[in-house]
Amino acid sequence: MPAKLTGRPLIEVRQLKHIYRSGGEALKGIALTIDAGEMIAVVGRNGAGKTTLTKHFNGLLRPTTGTVLLDGQDTAKLPVAQLARTVGYVFQNPDHQIFHERLFDEIAFGPRNLGLRGDELTTRVDSALKAVDLTDYRDRDPGELSRGQRKRAALASVLAMETAVIILDEPTSGQDYQESEQIMAILQELNRRGHTIIFITHDMELVQEHACRVLLIDDGKLVIDSPPRELFRQEQALTSAGLRLPPTAELEQRLAAFGIHSDAGTVEALAASIARRSSQITARDSFKENCSGGAAACQ
Amino acid sequence: MSVSIEYIPTGSPVHRLHALTKLIFALAVLTISMLLSQPLPLLLLFFSLLGIAALASVSQEILSAVKGLLKVAFFLALLQVFFYPEGTVLFAPIPSLPGLSVTDQGIIFGISMALRMMVIVTSFLLFLTTTPARSTVLSLVEYLKVPYDYAFLFITALRFIPTFLEEVRLIGQAQEARAHDFSGGGPLARLKTIFPLALPLVMISLQRAERMAMAMETRGFGLPGRTYYRTEKPGAVDIMVIVALLSAVAAAVLLRF
């Protein structure tokens, strides 16, 4: 990716403010940079400005003041259709984009707009369909799909464009556990292959498991920009932004008060450290009973 | 273009008028603007509407709508100017097509037409931004004896225009994000680029209508013997304003004929 070679960030946001014409100031001065190959979660309460921020990355929204550079170029000066070659955006509601009578054509819409035809197009579409597990529905009407499936269809239609950056607005909302895991696995795989992934979510467990960096947005401001583990140490900031620690992180913190330390963030690691600790306690207690004349003598 | 035609509660004296008064106002302005045929009186009428908007503290919304309307008005005026047959010919862009000539009366007619359109739309915008939908329904049903279902239908349709525009914006963005170019090519190509916008819009609107019908039925919409929790009566100021409006309409009719 050229951004890596030149050493400049892929996305650079400078003093970004956005004021909606029929509303208030949705972004109040945001600065950040994103490098190629990052996997970033954007979190924050409803109305915080997450969608507004990410829509600036591909020019769907233009800054009221400030600049957004994509690979060094000012997004305000380029048409969205051109920015779409680099940045794909999966909307929250799949019904805002689905309009073909055949799923294949729906997925092929983006790549066709990029000028792909023939075998290359077919290959792209089929592999995108396969990635989201919708191959069986290839020639069916997308209207017949369930909402979860339509959501994955929308994802596939952006995957097929193979853009360097993929932004997803709440990709797992309305998906069951298995579907969510599947979607996140796809994103992780894309990230491993060098794509920059930016996803908005309300699910802190997803953040914990899948993101390398979190942007916490509150009231139009970037409050925290850090790896998930560091964010979870700032419980105060999280709560005041209307969010809650994921259960394992919370449990880790409560257990730390009892001298049980673990920071792997997984249920397995926690269980292991609790087990280790309790076997220590049992061992010590039996030691006390045997050698010091019972528990009462210790106090 | 973002046009807000939702109720904006600023609590101004205009807001405190009865819904019926403001509805009569909008209809009176409509009637008067139909009776006026010269640009100057229409322009005066238009500026007085802007004055009322200022009084109601909704100037910002009305002005941004007016800005959007200007384009439409310009187009409308142009059309009239070129196709109005009567009057002294000032100049003919295509000599072989006498129907396309510009006449002095055509210009006046075109400008009046555009102004009239602006006046009518602005007066209804004023009504909508200063009157809550519920009050409108109530006054339609209570005073004008409109069946509740129709009043509800009317107001729901109006209520959904902003949502509809928002939907249009989001769908447009979603397709643009997939590298769709809405501005492409000649008129035929341009028409084709609309499909990715129009089709999802229709689907979403149908879904919404279905959901809403279900939500209404489960809450007992359509049961006989509807009662109202709150009723509003026109006050003395309302009666005065209504009388003034009716006299203005009468005056306009007398002047015209």
Ligand SMILES: Nc1ncnc2c1ncn2[C@@H]1O[C@H](COP(=O)(O)OP(=O)(O)OP(=O)(O)O)[C@@H](O)[C@H]1O
């Ligand atoms: N088209 C619009 N016009 C006016 N105001 C808007 C518009 N879109 C969003 N806003 C406002 O901007 C603010 C930020 O909205 P945004 O959609 O970016 O929040 P979000 O963090 O994505 O929230 P959610 O979690 O609910 O999706 C909100 O106060 C919202 O009401």
Ligand SMILES: [Mg+2]
């Ligand atoms: Mg959002």
